[in-house]
Amino acid sequence: MFTGLIGDLGSVSALELGDAGATVRIRTRLARELKAGDSIAVNGVCLTAGEVAAEEFAAQVMHETLARSALAGLRSGAAVNLELPLRASDRLGGHFVQGHIDGTGTVSEVREDGFARVLEIETDAQLVRYLVEKGSVAVDGVSLTVSALGERGFAVSLIPETLTRTNLGGLREGALVNLEVDILAKHLARLLEGQLHPADEALRP
DSSP states (O other), X not given: OBOSOOOEEEEEEEEXXXXXXXXXXXXXXXXXXXXXXXXXXXXXXXXXXXXXXXXXXXXXXXXXXXXXXXXXXXXXXOEEEEEOOOOTTSOOOSOOBOSOOOEEEEEEEEEEETTEEEEEEEOOHHHHTTOOTTOEEEETTEEEEEEEEOSSEEEEEEXXXXXXXXXXXXXXXXXXXXXXXXXXXXXXXXXXXHHHSOHHHHHOO
């Protein structure tokens, strides 16, 4: 479990694509806190550290993850948002983030609004249905607040601190980002769907 508060901005040293999936190698100071088998969120995707060195770690990425996320587009030198799992003693400053990507979105507009930068992101309508204005969404692993909502997308506002400490400040129109909607919204929607369409009714001959 994560919070969407980024611990470090890492740098991709290599992305090796193969028949079995991919191996991503990332340089970061957080590697000092990792050991093989530990979880770490990379642009919002929960991965398991394999090889770990003093300033670098490697993680394997399955086909399912490559298909559902934007990780396949990473290139050497790319900046990635990194977060270690939430500990029981930590403050929950963001929101509950699982690291299980629901889908991707495309940045359709970038504009300045005072000291903030507004990103408009288009995505599948099935994801938009889980969003509410002033609710939470994770964009490339960063916990953000939905500032505006449409049928096929939403907007978020980035403060200077977010622009400095994450890779979102480098996003331009057309960029592909990982999205994870609020887990509470997903469970509530599933609960309501179950009340409208009970499973036992569906199983009856």
